[in-house]
Amino acid sequence: MKIVVIGGTGLIGSQVVNLLQQTGNEVIAASPNNGVNTLTGEGLSEVLKGAHVVVDVSNSPSFEDTAVMNFFKTANENLMPAEKAAGVQHHIALSVVGTQKLQASGYFRAKQVQEDLIKASGIPYTIVHATQFFEFAGGIYQMSIADEKVLLPDANIQPIASKDVAAFVAQTALAQPANKILEIGGPEKFDMVAWIKQYAQATHKNLEIKTDAKALYSGAPLDMDTLAPENAVYLGPTKYADWIAIPQNPR
Numbered sequence: 001m002k003i004v005v006i007g008g009t010g011l012i013g014s015q016v017v018n019l020l021q022q023t024g025n026e027v028i029a030a031s032p033n034n035g036v037n038t039l040t041g042e043g044l045s046e047v048l049k050g051a052h053v054v055v056d057v058s059n060s061p062s063f064e065d066t067a068v069m070n071f072f073k074t075a076n077e078n079l080m081p082a083e084k085a086a087g088v089q090h091h092i093a094l095s096v097v098g099t100q101k102l103q104a105s106g107y108f109r110a111k112q113v114q115e116d117l118i119k120a121s122g123i124p125y126t127i128v129h130a131t132q133f134f135e136f137a138g139g140i141y142q143m144s145i146a147d148e149k150v151l152l153p154d155a156n157i158q159p160i161a162s163k164d165v166a167a168f169v170a171q172t173a174l175a176q177p178a179n180k181i182l183e184i185g186g187p188e189k190f191d192m193v194a195w196i197k198q199y200a201q202a203t204h205k206n207l208e209i210k211t212d213a214k215a216l217y218s219g220a221p222l223d224m225d226t227l228a229p230e231n232a233v234y235l236g237p238t239k240y241a242d243w244i245a246i247p248q249n250p251r
Contacts (some may be wrong), residue, residue: 001025001026001052001053002025002026002027002028002050002051002052002053003020003025003027003028003051003052003053003054003055003173004027004028004030004047004048004051004053004054004055005017005020005027005028005030005054005055005057005214006030006031006036006038006054006055006056006057006058006079007030007031007056007057007058007059008028008029008030008031008057008187009029009031009033009034010031010057010058010059010114011135011162012057012094012162012165012166012169013029013031013055013057013058014029015094015162015163015166016055016057016166016169016170016173017029019129019166019167019170020170020173020174023174024172024173024194025057028041028047029059030047035060037120038058038074038075038076038078038079039071039074039078040148041078041082044078044079044082045082045085045086046179048082048083048085048088050084050086051083051086051088052088052089052090053088053089053090053091053173054079054083054088054090054091054092055092055093055094055169055173055211055213056079056091056092056093056094056225057093057094057169060072060107062108063106063107064106065106065107065109066106067109068106068110069106069109069110069113071110072111072113072114073110073111073113073117075114076113076114076117076118077117078124078208080117080118081121082119083121083123084086084121084122084123086124088142089123089124089177090123090124090125090126090176090177091118091121091123091124091125091126091177092125092126092127092128092169092172092173093114093115093118093125093126093127093128093171093225094128094130094165095111095114095115095127095128095129095130095181096108096129096130096131096132097130097131097158097183097184097227097228097229098109098129098226098227099112099115099129100112101223101226102217102218102220103220104216104219104220104221105217105218105219105220106219107196107218107219107233108218108220109193113174115127115181122224124177124179125177125178126172126175126177126178126179126180126182127181127182128168128169128172128184129178129182129183129184129227129229130160130165130184130185131158131159131160131170131183131184131185131186131227131229132157132159132160132227133156133159133160133161133162133165134159134160134161134162134186134238134240134243134244134249135162135249135250136159136199137159137195137196137199137244138199138203138250138251140152140196141196141199141200141205141209144196144215145207148207148208149187149207149208149209149210150196150200150207150208150209151211151212151215152192152193152196152209152210152211152212152215152216153192153212153215153216153222154192154211154212154213154215154222154224155191155192155217155222155223155224155225155226155227156189156190156191156192156224156225156227156228157183157189157190157191157192157195157228158185158186158188158189158190158227158228158229159186159195159240160184160185160186160235160236160238161236161238162188163238164184164185164186164236164237164238165170165236167236168184168234168236182233182234183229183230183231183232183233184229184232184233184234184235184236185228185229185232185235185236185242186235186236186238186239187235187236187237187238187239188239188240189228190240192211192227193209193210193211195240196209196242197209197231198241198244199244202244202245202251203251
């Protein structure tokens with residue numbers, strides 16, 4: 001079986017490719033670095049020839065509202081017809097838990113457009129909604145700094161190791177299309193402040209970290225469990241305290 005992984009050289013994509021290569025299938029990592037560009041359409045028809053499954057784990061290089069909308073809209077307007085023409089039998093896309101509740105954010109509006117284009121394509125699909133990755137803690141810390149404090153929403157978060165996301169996505173690529181959204185998350189739900197404090201302690205950062213009722217996440221307000229799965233079909237086994245204790249893991 002031929003499986004094409006769009007964004008196959010990134011954090012999730014490279015792990016998915018590695019896992020799928022171990023199954024004996026033909027696996028191709030497709031990215032602009034190797035001549036496949038979903039924004040321009042370059043290389044799409046060639047790489048999709050004979051493909052049974054497409055896994056899309058690509059992400060926008062810019063999170064600015066216009067740029068991110070252009071990325072997900074244009075990429076999927078090119079990708080879905082090319083897959084249809086090639087006879088692809090299963091399209092898997094990685095998205096985010098809470099996307100439909102975070103439409104005040106330009107990033108999540110763009111992700112919603114991506115999901116809508118997939119559902120309208122007529123290609124059998126599975127959309128995987130993952131919670132935030134362990135690797136995102138540093139970015140959340142940095143983007144939440146204001147007045148020399150880290151100000152976070154009063155909300156829960158249920159983060160997951162990227163390796164566990166990759167394992168689920170690879171497994172999904174070998175399964176039948178679900179034709180719906182599947183939610184996945186980590187094994188533990190944290191208060192967001194408690195999680196980022198764990199990160200700060202492990203990485204020796206010393207700014208005060210506190211809850212702020214006005215704090216937003218990616219430009220959107222959060223309810224208590226917006227970032228936690230409602231009906232998870234899989235909880236990754238890796239615990240954050242174990243993961244952050246390993247020196248080579250990203251900070």
